[in-house]
Amino acid sequence: MPQAEQTAILNTTLQCSNCGATLHFAPGTHQLQCTYCGAANEIASTDNSPIVSFDYQTFIDNNNGHVNQQTEKVVSCKNCGAATTLPPEVNSDNCVFCTSPLVLSDIENKQLVKPHYVLPFLVPQQQASESFRKWLSKLWFAPSDLSKMVTSDARQFKGVYIPHWSYDANTTTDYEGRRGDYYYTTETYTETVDGKEVTRTREVRHTSWSYASGTVMNSFNDVLVSASNSLPQKVANRLEPWRMEALVHYNEQYVSGFRSELYQIKPEEGLEEAKTRMDPTIRDTICGDIGGDEQTISNYDVTYHDLALKYLLLPAWISAYKYNNKLYHFTINACTGEVVGERPYSAVKITLTVIAALLLIIILIYCFKQ
Structure with missing residues (x-):
């Protein structure tokens, strides 16, 4: 068409x-x-087909060949570099990520890769505001007046779809390592009791190490990687889990009234981050295969096959608050209400807690000596 x-x-x-x-x-x-x-x-609904992943290499080839694209009006933040689409009725705005004013006269028409799926907003704006208030009230070592000083006007919460890559992969890993098995021996020792030497015995643990090698296989599904430099991966990880069962085929109507950020991290770069996220699971599988009581891994070589991906838009409410003239940013998972953000600490509360802990230790030592 x-x-x-x-x-x-x-x-x-x-x-x-x-x-x-x-x-x-x-x-x-x-x-x-x-x-x-x-x-x-x-x-x-215009597409009721199942949610599936797409062959990784085919997507890369098609993307480079400008296949399956759509035209969008895009504005880029001159401060942090985030590029977003805006609702058509917006005449002035600030960047949702760094709050810098956007120069809307610089809006460009760009050909963009069309996302495969979108996870529609499930948490309304007012509910997001309530989640933020609860999060704020439960912060440890926060200044006592924080909740009173910070306003949470729901209208200040900006809804934005964050681009993500979702990777599937099967892996085959050859490894070498060592297996440690515990065994115990009885040891005789002497100690002084009431001025007399007393002979006693005790069980002493030892570890017998042996060479181990083998091959393990893993299957990964929906390993998520933020495709945004504006939302660091460590923040994106803390926003998980997402309700992936609520994904729908991309439809412009679901993003109507919301901003959508363009992906800044290419799928090839995202794959390397996905491999990093897969690595702990692979290492755990190796340790389980080695067996024994302890394991060490000398080296391992991972082969990735059946690579597939999805290009997703995931919903978030983003805002910031001021306390003592300092700006603190936060992000809310618009599916679960999970809040991840920056926060101030009370030096007084931390100092008093440390002093109380030291006093408790001194009292316990004194009681033990008595």
């Missing part, structure tokens, strides 16, 4: 059937909500 015809159809589907105003996706539903009259417009 020609691009102009696709755009015309999309514009029609994003107009309220009641009054003709702009429609926004309503989190937690499969509906578009009219921003003017409040009417609900059901999103018609």
Whole structure:
């Protein structure tokens, strides 16, 4: 279908059937909500086929060949470099990641790779605000006045779809290492009791080491890697898990009213991060295969095959708050309400806790000596 015809159809589907105003996706539903009259417009499913992964190399080849692309209006932040699409009615805005003002006159039309799937927003804006308040109130060693000083106006929470790569892989790993098996011997020793030498025995643990080698296999599914430099991988990891069972085929109507960030990390780069995330599981499998009571791994060689991926958009609410004139950023998983963010610490509370711990240790030592 020609691009102009696709755009015309999309514009029609994003107009309220009641009054003709702009429609926004309503989190937690499969509906578009009219921003003017409040009417609900059901999103018609256009693809009911199963959620599957796509061959990795084929995707790379097609991506380089500009296959399966769509045109979007994109604005780039001059401060942090994040590139996002914006809702059409936005006339001024700040970057959701660094809060710097965006120069909307610099909006460009770009050909972008179309995502395979989108995980629609499940947590509404107001509920996200409540999750943030709960998170704030439960922080350890936070300043006592933090909850009172920080406002959480839900309107300040910006919904953004974060690009992710999801990798599937089967691995075959050849390894060499050592197996340690415990054994015990009886040892005789003497000690002084009431001024007399007393002979006693005790069991002493030893480890018998032997060479080990073998081959193990692993299967990985949906290893997620953030494709955004604006959302560091360590933050993305803490936002997990995502409700992957709620994925739907990409449909522009689900992103209506929200920002979408473009991927900055290429799938080839993301694969290396995915391998890093797979590594602990592979090492655990090797240790299980070696057996015994202790294991050491000398070297191992991993072969990755049946590589596949999905290009996903995952939903997040992003905002920031000020405390003592310092800005703290936070992100909320818009499926589960999980909050990950920066926070201040109370030096007074930490100092008092350390002093109390030291006093407790001194008291325990004194009681033990008595």
